[in-house]
Amino acid sequence: METMKIFFVILLAFIWQGISTAQECGFYNLSEGMVTAYQNLDAKGKLSSTNRLTCLTVNKDGPSTLYRMKSEFADAKNKNQSTREYNMKCEAGKFYIDMQSMVDPKSMDAFKGMEINVDSKDLIYPAVLSAGEVLPDASITISAATGGVSLLNLIINVTNRVVAGTESITVPAGTFECYKITYNVETKMMFKIFASVTEYVNMGVGNVKTETFDKKGNLSGSTLLVELKK
16 A cells, blocks of 8 residues: 555656646646645545655757656644655657656665666657547566576556546636546555546646545545646
């Protein structure tokens, strides 16, 4: 369960800072110095953690535009803070997010000294979204072994990604016209954990609101945009 929590915090934060990109990726608009901040809430609406994202640099690399990002996490009491930097890419009107970058390095501490193999399929977002559109699946498999003996397989599959429509969403940072995107996430390790996700995306800002549900359809958490500085 903790692996799923880590995945969702990082996944939602990375996707939605990353989806606000440059003009060649459509009408997304990520620029150097842009900041978005989020509150992560539990099933009862109580603050569980925060995440502040800053675009450090935007650079061209051949046909690609590369973005250097900084992510700052903290718990509800503004303690247990952590900071990390990562890259994202826009190319040919599509935005690519490396699934490997969404796995918290701390979750891999138990496997130090082991042989780690990673196989991933990027999350892809097209420059233009439309109601009813089906988006590509994404996945990552992390295998740990020692002496050639397999000890662990962590598999995360993101499937059934669909643009369900449009909706006006109000959050602490304001009111935004959004695309509603739904998808499923299944994590397999010692056992399977299933969740469904509904996210609301504004094409000039990125993620505005995200809701995560368990396999019974009960709300297990949400993420809200609370600050926007362009």
